[in-house]
Amino acid sequence: MATRSRSLTCTRAWICAETFSMPAFGSKGFTRLIKTLLWPLCLAPLLWLGLGAFELLGFNLGANPVEKLLHELGKWGLKFLLLTLAITPLRYWTGWHWLVTFRRLLGLFAFFYLFLHFLVYIVLDRYLDFSGLLEDIVERPYITLGMTGLLLLLPLALTSTRGWMRRLGRRWKKLHRLVYASAILGVWHFYWQVKLDTLEATVYALILAALLLARIVHSRRKAARIQVRSETLLPEDSGGAPLRR
Amino acid sequence: MLIRKAPQIKSSEITSEADYLDRRSFLAKAGLAAAGLAGASPVIAAVASDPGASGRVLENVSESPLSLDEAPNSWRDVTTYNNFYEFGTGKEDPSRYAGSLVTRPWQVKVSGECDQPGDYNLEDILSPHALEERVYRLRCVEAWSMVIPWVGFPLADLLKRFQPNSDARFVRFRTLYDPGQMPGQRRRILDWPYVEGLTIEEAMNPLAFMAVGVYGRELPNQNGAPMRLVVPWKYGFKSIKTINAIHFTRTRPRTSWEASAPREYGFYANVNPNVDHPRWSQASERIIGSGLFAPRRKTEMFNGYAEQVAHLYQGLDLRRNF
Ligand code: HEM
Numbered sequence: 001m002a003t004r005s006r007s008l009t010c011t012r013a014w015i016c017a018e019t020f021s022m023p024a025f026g027s028k029g030f031t032r033l034i035k036t037l038l039w040p041l042c043l044a045p046l047l048w049l050g051l052g053a054f055e056l057l058g059f060n061l062g063a064n065p066v067e068k069l070l071h072e073l074g075k076w077g078l079k080f081l082l083l084t085l086a087i088t089p090l091r092y093w094t095g096w097h098w099l100v101t102f103r104r105l106l107g108l109f110a111f112f113y114l115f116l117h118f119l120v121y122i123v124l125d126r127y128l129d130f131s132g133l134l135e136d137i138v139e140r141p142y143i144t145l146g147m148t149g150l151l152l153l154l155p156l157a158l159t160s161t162r163g164w165m166r167r168l169g170r171r172w173k174k175l176h177r178l179v180y181a182s183a184i185l186g187v188w189h190f191y192w193q194v195k196l197d198t199l200e201a202t203v204y205a206l207i208l209a210a211l212l213l214a215r216i217v218h219s220r221r222k223a224a225r226i227q228v229r230s231e232t233l234l235p236e237d238s239g240g241a242p243l244r245r
Numbered sequence: 246m247l248i249r250k251a252p253q254i255k256s257s258e259i260t261s262e263a264d265y266l267d268r269r270s271f272l273a274k275a276g277l278a279a280a281g282l283a284g285a286s287p288v289i290a291a292v293a294s295d296p297g298a299s300g301r302v303l304e305n306v307s308e309s310p311l312s313l314d315e316a317p318n319s320w321r322d323v324t325t326y327n328n329f330y331e332f333g334t335g336k337e338d339p340s341r342y343a344g345s346l347v348t349r350p351w352q353v354k355v356s357g358e359c360d361q362p363g364d365y366n367l368e369d370i371l372s373p374h375a376l377e378e379r380v381y382r383l384r385c386v387e388a389w390s391m392v393i394p395w396v397g398f399p400l401a402d403l404l405k406r407f408q409p410n411s412d413a414r415f416v417r418f419r420t421l422y423d424p425g426q427m428p429g430q431r432r433r434i435l436d437w438p439y440v441e442g443l444t445i446e447e448a449m450n451p452l453a454f455m456a457v458g459v460y461g462r463e464l465p466n467q468n469g470a471p472m473r474l475v476v477p478w479k480y481g482f483k484s485i486k487t488i489n490a491i492h493f494t495r496t497r498p499r500t501s502w503e504a505s506a507p508r509e510y511g512f513y514a515n516v517n518p519n520v521d522h523p524r525w526s527q528a529s530e531r532i533i534g535s536g537l538f539a540p541r542r543k544t545e546m547f548n549g550y551a552e553q554v555a556h557l558y559q560g561l562d563l564r565r566n567f
Pocket residue numbers: 067070071072074075077078114117118121143145146147148149150182183185186187189190193525
């Protein structure tokens with residue numbers, strides 16, 4: 001009993017502390033708070049699909065649950081991938097550089113959902129028929145594209161830790177540009193498997209195109225700025241320094 | 246009731262098919278007798294039912310020896326997992342949006358190479374036909390299948406009433422075109438109205454069926470009310486829904502899917518595990534309603550109806566005529 005009431009007061013104290021001293025916008029406490037809120041948000045699609053898969057609390061996945069699961073995981077994976085790509089342009093537009101703290105989380109969730117997408121395909125859809133799987137990967141171009149897209153994400157997920165970031169230095173940034181290739185392959189894969197109605201895939205393709213364009217515009221501007229600076233004879237240029245995290 | 250025989254069918258084949266059917270119906274009757282049901286009006290009791298079913302109950306539906314002896318998919322599967330792009334491309338769109346379709350009064354325009362063309366009221370189309378139940382497997386080109394207890398009558402019986410002449414080598418069917426009632430038609434994903442076709446031999450095959458109901462009840466709109474084709478040895482898109490025109494013609498009709506992607510969808514569209522869709526395999530199918538952890542089913546040649554229909558395609562290269 002004693003423990004229970006103690007934990008209650010602790011919780012109350014914690015809540016009061018949080019509400020009364022709301023961390024300042026962009027501060028470390030602020031990003032930590034957002035991150036805490038982000039976790040359940042990122043897991044919500046999985047919870048929803050899990051409830052549906054086991055028909056709990058009135059949720060269900062309809063008449064073809066395998067297809068539903070496969071498609072939803074593919075689309076959530078792609079959404080997270082696009083969100084990850086949106087972080088950098090958003091940072092430059094808004095000046096909210098703290099946004100970068102969420103990039104790794106979002107990227108790893110993209111990988112997580114796409115890996116589940118792949119697992120549902122080989123386990124539930126193909127029923128672990130590996131010969132058929134190999135044939136699919138080689139013979140069905142849309143599967144080849146998806147597989148390549150996922151494989152490109154694998155080294156990025158593995159080197160997403162701070163340790164690897166330090167170890168790879170500038171090469172880390174270069175390596176992680178693969179995320180663009182992966183997103184292009186993913187959208188292409190989506191577009192290719194549609195039977196007829198390409199509207200939804202087109203929306204994803206346009207968003208990706210806009211994000212890529214924003215990136216190109218930004219690096220052009222940056223290059224121009226660097227040039228101006230070197231013309232005003234600054235001794236050293238710091239344009240390529242790694243992002244402060 | 247006599248219909249001119251199409252030149253391609255050899256009379257020997259017709260005979261063998263009739264024998265086959267006799268055998269099936271004999272077996273069915275024998276089965277009923279053995280179960281002590283013969284004579285005790287077994288007919289209506291045998292029609293499939295589902296506690297979730299709704300809609301007007303169809304009276305005097307008899308059993309058919311051509312039915313599969315398999316448990317049908319649930320009413321919910323059959324009425325909420327549909328491809329009917331006139332109401333949207335999502336599987337659940339038709340069940341959500343088909344309420345806007347008005348199926349009474351309904352007219353069917355019959356035209357072309359036949360002696361009884363005209364605009365027929367639905368009641369006049371339906372009234373001479375005794376209703377029967379046909380439990381068929383529906384195999385979609387998207388590699389899934391369902392078992393569905395349709396109610397209707399043989400397509401041949403209907404077409405013969407219009408007295409097709411010797412130039413009627415093909416039959417073309419058309420779906421209603423009315424974007425007001427069919428919101429999916431406001432987007433031109435297909436060249437509306439939806440058009441499908443069969444050779445006259447295919448149309449006269451005893452398996453070809455005109456459905457007006459499912460699960461012993463009137464067809465729900467999303468399943469193609471007020472009447473739709475069911476051609477069980479072909480991919481589902483051949484089984485055109487919500488028909489309002491039938492045309493007999495000398496030339497092969499250009500069907501909607503063929504027109505939209507000729508490399509992927511052909512006129513014949515026979516279920517064939519050996520000829521893949523350019524983008525996916527047709528060797529196996531997912532059984533709708535089997536849940537999350539069920540294996541796929543091996544797809545059968547002509548969806549399991551080879552014995553009844555293979556003769557229609559003798560000498561035809563099914564790889565090229567997919
Ligand atoms: C970057 C990686 C990938 C992304 C972004 C991705 C995304 C998607 C998306 C958005 C869809 C369509 C969902 C819909 O139509 O509603 C899809 C479908 C599909 N994906 Fe992926 N995917 C990826 C990798 C893979 C991999 C590795 C495989 C398997 C080897 C795979 C197999 C499939 C299959 C079988 C379908 C369904 C096709 C159908 O229903 O006809 N995907 N994917």
